[in-house]
Amino acid sequence: MRLTRVTLFLLVLIIGFGFYRLAVYLLDDVDAQTFQATEEVMVDTATVLAGVVEEKIANGASKPDVQSLRQVFDHAQRHQIEAKIYNHTKTNLGINTYITDSTGLVIFDSDEGKREGRNMADFNDIARTLAGRYGARSSREDENDPNSSVLFVASPIRSGDNIIGVLTVYKPQADVRTFITGRRRDILTATLLIGGGIILLVVAVFVWVFQPLGKLTNYAQAISRGERRPLPNLGKGKEVNTLGKALRDMRETLEGRDYVKNYISTLTHELKSPLAAIRGAAELLEEDMPAKQRHRFLDNIRRETSRSESLVRDLVQLSELEGQSHLENHRPFNLTELCHEIADEAGPRLAVKGLQLEFSSDEDINLTGDAMVIKLAIKNLLENAISFSPDKGTINLTLESKDKKSVISLKDEGPGAPDYALERAFEHFYSLPRPGSDRKGTGLGLPLVYEAAKLHGGTAELKNLPERGCVASIHLPL
Numbered sequence: 377m378r379l380t381r382v383t384l385f386l387l388v389l390i391i392g393f394g395f396y397r398l399a400v401y402l403l404d405d406v407d408a409q410t411f412q413a414t415e416e417v418m419v420d421t422a423t424v425l426a427g428v429v430e431e432k433i434a435n436g437a438s439k440p441d442v443q444s445l446r447q448v449f450d451h452a453q454r455h456q457i458e459a460k461i462y463n464h465t466k467t468n469l470g471i472n473t474y475i476t477d478s479t480g481l482v483i484f485d486s487d488e489g490k491r492e493g494r495n496m497a498d499f500n501d502i503a504r505t506l507a508g509r510y511g512a513r514s515s516r517e518d519e520n521d522p523n524s525s526v527l528f529v530a531s532p533i534r535s536g537d538n539i540i541g542v543l544t545v546y547k548p549q550a551d552v553r554t555f556i557t558g559r560r561r562d563i564l565t566a567t568l569l570i571g572g573g574i575i576l577l578v579v580a581v582f583v584w585v586f587q588p589l590g591k592l593t594n595y596a597q598a599i600s601r602g603e604r605r606p607l608p609n610l611g612k613g614k615e616v617n618t619l620g621k622a623l624r625d626m627r628e629t630l631e632g633r634d635y636v637k638n639y640i641s642t643l644t645h646e647l648k649s650p651l652a653a654i655r656g657a658a659e660l661l662e663e664d665m666p667a668k669q670r671h672r673f674l675d676n677i678r679r680e681t682s683r684s685e686s687l688v689r690d691l692v693q694l695s696e697l698e699g700q701s702h703l704e705n706h707r708p709f710n711l712t713e714l715c716h717e718i719a720d721e722a723g724p725r726l727a728v729k730g731l732q733l734e735f736s737s738d739e740d741i742n743l744t745g746d747a748m749v750i751k752l753a754i755k756n757l758l759e760n761a762i763s764f765s766p767d768k769g770t771i772n773l774t775l776e777s778k779d780k781k782s783v784i785s786l787k788d789e790g791p792g793a794p795d796y797a798l799e800r801a802f803e804h805f806y807s808l809p810r811p812g813s814d815r816k817g818t819g820l821g822l823p824l825v826y827e828a829a830k831l832h833g834g835t836a837e838l839k840n841l842p843e844r845g846c847v848a849s850i851h852l853p854l
Contacts, residue, residue, distance in 0.1 A: 387578060388575055388578055391571065391574050391575065391578075392571065392575065395567055395570070395571035398567060399563065399564060399567040402563045402567070403560055403563060403564070406556055406559045406560055406563065407556055410552055410555060410556050410559070411527070411549075411552065414527065414547065414552050415512065415527065415529060418471070418527065418529040418545045418547060419529050419531070421471065421529075421545050422473070422529050422530060422531035422543055422544065422545040423531045425445065425473055425531070425543055425545065426531040426532065426533050426543040428444065428445060428448070429441070429442065429444070429445055429475065429533050429541075429543060430533055430534060430535070432444050433533070433535050433540070439477040439478070439483065439540055439541060440475055440477070440483070440533045440535075440540060440541040440543075442475050442483055442484035445473070445475070445484065445486075446484060446486075449472075449473070449486040452469055470547055470548065470551040471545060471546070471547045472485070472486040472487045472545070472546055472547075473485075473486050473543060473544060473545045473546070474486065474487075474491050474492075474543075474544050474546070475533070475541055475542070475543050475544075476496060476497075476502055476541055476542045476544075477540065477541050478506065478538075478539060478540050478541060479495070479497060480495050480496050480497025480498075480499075480502045480503070480506065480542075481493070481494070481495050481496075481497075482494045482495070482496055483541075499513060499515075499528070500512065500513040500528075501513050501528040501529065501530035501542070501544045502530065502542050502544070504530070505530040505531070505532050505539075505542045505544075506532075506539060506542060508532075508539070511529075511530035511542070511544075512527075512528060512529045512530065513528045514526070514527050514528070514549070515528065523549075523550055523553070524548075524550075525548075525549040525550075526546050526547065526548050526549065527546060527547050527548075527549060527552075528544050528545075528546045529544065529545050529546075530542050530543065530544040530545075531543050531544075531545075706744060706745060706746065707744065707745075707746075707747070708742060708743070708744045709742070709743060709744075709745070709747040709750075710740065710741070710742055711741045711742065711743045711750070711775065711782055711784075711852075712737050712739075712740050712741050712775060714747055714750065714751055714754075715735060715737065715754065715773060715775050715784070716735065717751075718751060718754050718755055718758065718773075719733050719735045719773060721755075722755075722758055722762075725759075725762060726762065726771075729762065729765065729767045729768070729769075730767050730768040731762060731765055731767075731768065731769055731770070731771055732769075732770045732771070733758075733770075733771050733772075733773060734770060734771070734772050734773070735773045735774075735775075736772070736773075736774050736775070737774070737775040737776070738775075738776045738777070739776075739777060741775060741777060741782050741854070743782060743832075743852060743854065745831075745832045745852070746831070746832075749828045749831065749832075750828060750832070750850075750852075752824065752828065753824065753825040753828035753829065753836075753850060754773075754784060754786075754850070756821040756822070756824055756825050757784075757786045757821075757825055757848045757850070758771070758773070758786060759821060760786075760821055760822065760848065761786045761787075761788040761790075761846075761848070762788075763810050764788055764790030764791070764810065764811060764846065765788045765789055765790050766789060766790065766811070769788070769789040769790075770789060771786065771787065771788050771789075772785070772786070772787040773785070773786055774787075777854060780853065780854055781834070781851045781852060781853055781854060782851075782852050782853075782854055783849055783850070783851050783852075784849060784850045784852070785847055785848070785849040786847065786848050786849070787841065787845060787846070787847045788845045788846055789844060789845045790811060790844070790845050790846060791811055791844065791845075792840040792841070792844060792845060792846050793808060793838070793840060793846055794808075798838060798839065798840070801822050801838045802822050802823055802825075802826040802836065802838075803819075803823065804819065804820065804823050805819035805820065806819045807819035822836070822838065822848075825848070825850065828850075829850050829851070829852065832852050832853070833852070833853050834850060834851050834852040834853060835850075835851045836848070836849070836850050836851075837849050837851070
């Protein structure tokens with residue numbers, strides 16, 4: 377998934393850079409194309425006006441006659457203009473002209489005669505035109521104001537084959553900037569909308585597809601590690617949710633098959649001994665024997681029957697826990713009250729061996745989870761402690777909060793467990809003989825405790841005490 381994220385990031389970066397370059401090109405091109413179009417119209421205008429002036433010139437004249445052109449501009453400037461050009465309304469004449477003689481001296485300026493009497497032979501529009509070339513320039517009226525630029529386009533005035541003057545048409549760039557600004561705004565808006573749409577599409581694909589796939593990957597990896605996790609929230613994407621449910625169903629199916637196979641095999645093996653003992657005792661009871669011996673065989677049948685029942689009962693409880701991919705009953709409950717309840721219910725069982733149960737809690741602790749599952753786990757630890765405790769001994773049940781966890785501990789005064797047994801304590805069907813006899817438990821109590829803690833996001837531990845006895849504990853997140 378890291379490669380996918382890097383690829384998506386690079387894709388967004390490339391798209392963003394591409395649209396940036398496109399926007400720069402289009403914005404620069406708007407200026408160039410607009411001024412080119414304006415210059416073309418000004419060339420036509422200058423040529424037409426030069427033709428008007430030439431018409432009034434007699435062959436052999438040394439300078440143009442500007443009187444008729446002066447009248448034309450005087451009339452034009454008195455006209456009222458209200459032209460709607462796209463989103464811009466034009467209300468005044470935006471073009472002017474000046475005429476020079478063959479030396480570059482201005483003899484007419486339609487802009488209130490501002491340039492009349494000024495020699496402009498050094499400016500490109502005049503100098504190049506008098507030299508027989510195309511003359512044009514762009515100059516600022518105020519060098520400190522970039523918005524004061526004016527476009528100048530010139531056309532020669534001829535008398536016969538001689539150039540006797542120059543007619544220059546000029547127009548402020550500010551008149552054209554209105555259209556450029558509007559086009560720039562349209563280009564920027566379109567570019568940002570398209571680019572933003574593509575980037576949003578990439579982000580949406582990441583959120584709707586790749587992010588849920590990342591969650592599914594983590595879910596699958598957690599399953600591989602043996603963790604119990606519910607199917608993560610994958611959003612509302614139909615395809616991803618279908619994939620997630622298919623993965624969950626496949627997992628449950630495969631786990632179910634392996635679970636049934638392993639448990640049937642193990643249960644069959646574990647039931648062989650008690651069933652063989654029951655069968656042997658039943659066969660011997662058919663023979664004629666003293667009453668005392670008959671009672672011994674009957675006790676053996678009852679004991680093995682009880683062990684078989686405990687094995688099946690514990691196996692059913694454990695299978696119910698192991699069959700849950702996540703905690704199904706999730707509610708708040710008071711752990712301190714639950715421990716008091718367990719201690720009260722254990723009274724008769726403790727009395728058989730004359731044991732005392734001392735319960736201590738440093739505070740009132742509340743948890744969120746399945747109270748019945750936690751109760752079953754604590755009862756199994758207590759049953760284990762009772763089995764390994766000497767007669768008239770003491771069992772300590774303590775409840776405390778430590779490092780943002782609640783810790784339930786049960787300490788007994790039994791012989792403790794060998795180191796090799798501590799490593800295998802939570803394995804299925806692994807059990808040690810009870811003190812003073814060769815009888816074993818079902819080997820399912822501690823695995824049940826482990827599964828209960830795991831479902832609640834906690835852990836279970838078993839270790840020997842320094843002097844004697846064991847301490848079994850459950851650590852649950854608060």
